[in-house]
Amino acid sequence: MQVPQPRGPLTEELFSAFRLGSDDFYPVLAVAPTAAGEDAALALWTLHQLHYTGFDGVADELEWDPQLIRVRGLLERDLEARLRRRVDVPPGRSFTEDFFDWLDEQDGPSLARFVHRDATVEQVHDLLRVRSVYHLKEADPTAWVVPRVGTAAKAALMELQYDEYGDGDPNRLHHHLWARGITACGIEPSVDAHIDLAPLEILEQNNALSMFGLQRRLRGAAIGHLAAFEATSSLPSRRMAQGLERLEMPQELVDYYAEHVEADAVHEQLAVRTIAAALLAEDPALEGDLWFGAAACLELENRTALAMFERWDVTSGSGVPDSLAAPAVELAPEHKDVA
Ligand SMILES: [Fe+2]
Numbered sequence: 571m572q573v574p575q576p577r578g579p580l581t582e583e584l585f586s587a588f589r590l591g592s593d594d595f596y597p598v599l600a601v602a603p604t605a606a607g608e609d610a611a612l613a614l615w616t617l618h619q620l621h622y623t624g625f626d627g628v629a630d631e632l633e634w635d636p637q638l639i640r641v642r643g644l645l646e647r648d649l650e651a652r653l654r655r656r657v658d659v660p661p662g663r664s665f666t667e668d669f670f671d672w673l674d675e676q677d678g679p680s681l682a683r684f685v686h687r688d689a690t691v692e693q694v695h696d697l698l699r700v701r702s703v704y705h706l707k708e709a710d711p712t713a714w715v716v717p718r719v720g721t722a723a724k725a726a727l728m729e730l731q732y733d734e735y736g737d738g739d740p741n742r743l744h745h746h747l748w749a750r751g752i753t754a755c756g757i758e759p760s761v762d763a764h765i766d767l768a769p770l771e772i773l774e775q776n777n778a779l780s781m782f783g784l785q786r787r788l789r790g791a792a793i794g795h796l797a798a799f800e801a802t803s804s805l806p807s808r809r810m811a812q813g814l815e816r817l818e819m820p821q822e823l824v825d826y827y828a829e830h831v832e833a834d835a836v837h838e839q840l841a842v843r844t845i846a847a848a849l850l851a852e853d854p855a856l857e858g859d860l861w862f863g864a865a866a867c868l869e870l871e872n873r874t875a876l877a878m879f880e881r882w883d884v885t886s887g888s889g890v891p892d893s894l895a896a897p898a899v900e901l902a903p904e905h906k907d908v909a
């Protein structure tokens with residue numbers, strides 16, 4: 571993977587140190603406290619990426635460089651503080667009993683609804699490129715959580731992850747299904763081909779996921795995020811699949827979403843009723859962070875949807891396309907829930 575293009579003073583310092591092979595990151599540390607916006611988000615994304623694939627020409631040892639870990643810590647503290655300010659954690663509600671009711675009360679702008687009925691092929695391609703930042707490592711950030719939870723939560727989390735990783739079949743691995751789907755659309759299946767196009771909101775979504783996974787104290791938020799992510803996937807995946815069929819896009823991509831209609835209807839139950847319940851049984855103090863992670867997941871997705879609508883210039887005064895202000899279009903009968 572190639573190092574991305576810098577987006578401000580912090581990423582300029584960081585990437586030029588990478589390029590020069592320097593192991594003195596004090597200039598980076600000096601700039602980090604004042605970094606903001608896309609510059610800070612891209613720096614954090616890059617520092618997280620050292621824990622996944624790393625970058626071509628960047629020493630693997632830098633993953634645990636103490637100065638870079640300090641920079642990562644500063645950027646993560648800032649991201650966490652902003653997320654905690656931005657989201658409302660419902661007071662006094664039980665995560666395992668009230669989660670689905672709470673979810674029904676949420677009403678964010680939906681990219682899947684837009685793709686279902688209105689998006690053009692070009693807009694869908696743009697969406698696929700920026701979504702690739704996550705989907706090409708789908709489920710990887712959650713894998714960090716596995717050793718950080720107790721026996722019952724771990725067994726259930728592994729059941730879900732095993733599915734995400736293809737049930738032992740590399741061809742069924744979800745990020746492989748994604749790669750196959752976008753390749754069929756003529757889109758390169760590599761993150762470095764698209765990271766420079768990713769808006770702040772996409773970077774923050776990915777950064778929050780990696781931060782929740784990499785920080786043991788945030789394991790409650792990681793599982794709350796997982797619950798909300800899975801529980802907002804099955805129905806939107808149906809809409810995506812139908813939207814792609816409307817646009818006559820490749821079957822391989824439709825298959826990726828079709829897989830998630832079925833899988834995530836199971837995963838949402840597993841995440842809330844088994845994994846979150848087991849985590850709470852081992853540590854009831856994590857209830858607040860379960861809600862925090864779930865609310866952050868929805869808030870970050872809402873921001874991404876609004877950013878993409880603005881980028882495509884399809885917004886009306888309310889910030890969403892007019893068509894989304896109307897009631898949702900009925901799903902085609904063959905795709906309706908029978909349960
Ligand atoms: Fe998946």
Ligand SMILES: [Fe+2]
Pocket residue numbers: 734800833834837
């Ligand atoms: Fe899933």
